[in-house]
Amino acid sequence: MGLPPERGRRGNLSGARVQSRQGRFAIVEQLLADGITHMFGNPGTVEQGFLDAIESYPELRYITTLQETVAVAMADGYARASQRPTVVQLHSGVGLGNGIGMMYQAKRGGAPLVVIAGEAGVRYDSMDAQMASDLVAMARPVTKWSTRIVDPSSTLRVLRRAIKLAATPPTGPVFVALPMDVLDSELSEEVVATSIPDTRVAPAAEAIAAAAALLAGGSRPIAIVGDGVAFSGAQAELTRVVELLGAAVWGANFSEVNIDATHPLFRGQLGHMFGDHSRAITAEADAVLICGTYVFPEVFPALEGVFAPGAKVVHIDLDSYEIAKNFPVDLGLVADPKLTLGLLAAELERSQSPEQRAVAEARVGELAERKRRELAEAAARDLDFEGASPLHPSTFMSELARQAPGDLVVFDEALTSSPELTHHLPPSRPGHYFATRGGSLGVGFPGAIGLKLALPDKTVIGFSGDGGAMYTFQALWTAAHHGIGAKFVVCNNRSYQLLKLNVQQYWRERGVPDHSFPRSFDLGAPDIRFDELARAMGVPASRVESAEEVGPAIAEALEAEGPYLIDLLLHQEVPGHDEAAAHHRPVAGTRAHS
Numbered sequence: 001m002g003l004p005p006e007r008g009r010r011g012n013l014s015g016a017r018v019q020s021r022q023g024r025f026a027i028v029e030q031l032l033a034d035g036i037t038h039m040f041g042n043p044g045t046v047e048q049g050f051l052d053a054i055e056s057y058p059e060l061r062y063i064t065t066l067q068e069t070v071a072v073a074m075a076d077g078y079a080r081a082s083q084r085p086t087v088v089q090l091h092s093g094v095g096l097g098n099g100i101g102m103m104y105q106a107k108r109g110g111a112p113l114v115v116i117a118g119e120a121g122v123r124y125d126s127m128d129a130q131m132a133s134d135l136v137a138m139a140r141p142v143t144k145w146s147t148r149i150v151d152p153s154s155t156l157r158v159l160r161r162a163i164k165l166a167a168t169p170p171t172g173p174v175f176v177a178l179p180m181d182v183l184d185s186e187l188s189e190e191v192v193a194t195s196i197p198d199t200r201v202a203p204a205a206e207a208i209a210a211a212a213a214l215l216a217g218g219s220r221p222i223a224i225v226g227d228g229v230a231f232s233g234a235q236a237e238l239t240r241v242v243e244l245l246g247a248a249v250w251g252a253n254f255s256e257v258n259i260d261a262t263h264p265l266f267r268g269q270l271g272h273m274f275g276d277h278s279r280a281i282t283a284e285a286d287a288v289l290i291c292g293t294y295v296f297p298e299v300f301p302a303l304e305g306v307f308a309p310g311a312k313v314v315h316i317d318l319d320s321y322e323i324a325k326n327f328p329v330d331l332g333l334v335a336d337p338k339l340t341l342g343l344l345a346a347e348l349e350r351s352q353s354p355e356q357r358a359v360a361e362a363r364v365g366e367l368a369e370r371k372r373r374e375l376a377e378a379a380a381r382d383l384d385f386e387g388a389s390p391l392h393p394s395t396f397m398s399e400l401a402r403q404a405p406g407d408l409v410v411f412d413e414a415l416t417s418s419p420e421l422t423h424h425l426p427p428s429r430p431g432h433y434f435a436t437r438g439g440s441l442g443v444g445f446p447g448a449i450g451l452k453l454a455l456p457d458k459t460v461i462g463f464s465g466d467g468g469a470m471y472t473f474q475a476l477w478t479a480a481h482h483g484i485g486a487k488f489v490v491c492n493n494r495s496y497q498l499l500k501l502n503v504q505q506y507w508r509e510r511g512v513p514d515h516s517f518p519r520s521f522d523l524g525a526p527d528i529r530f531d532e533l534a535r536a537m538g539v540p541a542s543r544v545e546s547a548e549e550v551g552p553a554i555a556e557a558l559e560a561e562g563p564y565l566i567d568l569l570l571h572q573e574v575p576g577h578d579e580a581a582a583h584h585r586p587v588a589g590t591r592a593h594s
């Protein structure tokens, strides 16, 4: 009793009557029928029957993680690279609680995660015993849909709905609680592949014509774009549209290759912290194309004056919630970016006047010249750091660019070292660059492991700060345990450097003079030996402190068959801050004169 009719096989997809088997087996068969081959998790007693059932299905690979944050982050990386619904198994309320922060970032980023957690059983609902908690309520704020299976006869129906919702744009995490008694019950539901609706939808021709007219009429156009472009595979169409408009391109919630970073029109990210920084850019424009993102994802977004009075705003996205969420638009199009931008480009080619075309081309030329100048300045700055001790990130990144194979895929949580990383290894090829998103630290290393599982033939390097690395460092054990050959670089500046930069901005805004940073931003004492930590978990590692050590360490990492870690010791300087002269602390409550 309880064993599936055909162990290790898929369920009956023919529509014939299905022999009954326990839900814990049927669930695995459903996942396999949907082409789901990996489950990221951390086990517990209330999932034991289900995890035991998995052993009957070698096609489903269970990736053991040692902390739930790691499981979710790894699944997030896997889902981003594969663009497939990805299953995470957490243990009851305690495990779900550990996973919540990372589920938040998965929701912000739109990762199609199907998160499941076991619980003791419906029959124990009134007992309020150990580990009992309202899992559905816990998961609700960080998911698109949160539910619990309460009757065996709808086990697969509910699971399929969860998979469908996770994978349908706007994609995102869903949660299903699996009571043990329901999973132990016999059911005869048929396994059939989940129906995922097609969202390759294009606007009507009139709407495209209206969008083209609004945008082509501007003399200072910009495009604000995000990961919805990459999700739709719309990079080429976006590039054509912005070239036709001569529009500068800015990223918002932009953590993948939405446009080749070396393209002359790509100006960089709007930033994720201070809205005032973005407003200086957005308020200059008189025509704004927003595509595949939301405005604005900063922590402190500007509340008003974001677009110039009279500026025309067109927003294209598959998520109607995000269109005109905070500011009115002239035209919102709930549509697929690739189809819509393709049609928009064709319409612009047809309808732009020769003068409009000439002015747009001149703008492309000006912006190209500006970018050339800025890149030359950055290269000159890098030269100053050559051979510097302690090391500057550019010394490492430039050497990596020399040695990196063409198939390199990067997970970038390098934070304050990210500008050097993307300067030397510009994210150009779709599917070869993924950055942290959603604000939760600790996704860099597990995210890289998820990427490597989805892209086993590519070279994958995850970058993290020393702070970020410590949230999820036990992910390295999983890499060693399962033989997942991702490489890791800790950009180790022995501090929460980004927090130092942010507090500097806070001081400036409030006219507070420079003074020593809060001690809570320092990680230096004791020195964290990431190389030793890695070795302790079975991952070979080296510590790099001088310029001579950089080249050999990179070569060793790239040659290693399995995972490898580089503990890269970096300088701690914060531009505009003089630690030696900065002992003075302002008295609480006083406002300094600026």
Ligand SMILES: Cc1ncc(C[n+]2csc(CCOP(=O)(O)OP(=O)(O)O)c2C)c(N)n1
Pocket (backbone or CB within 6 Å): 101, 414, 415, 416, 417, 439, 440, 441, 442, 464, 465, 466, 467, 468, 469, 471, 493, 495, 496, 497, 498, 499
């Ligand atoms: C889970 C989580 N906790 C805390 C923070 C706040 N936080 C933002 S940046 C930062 C410092 C990151 O330091 P590190 O990873 O060493 O990178 P660095 O800034 O030094 O380049 C912290 C703690 C966060 N974003 N996420």
Ligand SMILES: [Mg+2]
Pocket (backbone or CB within 6 Å): 465, 466, 467, 491, 492, 493, 494, 495, 496, 497
């Ligand atoms: Mg740091």
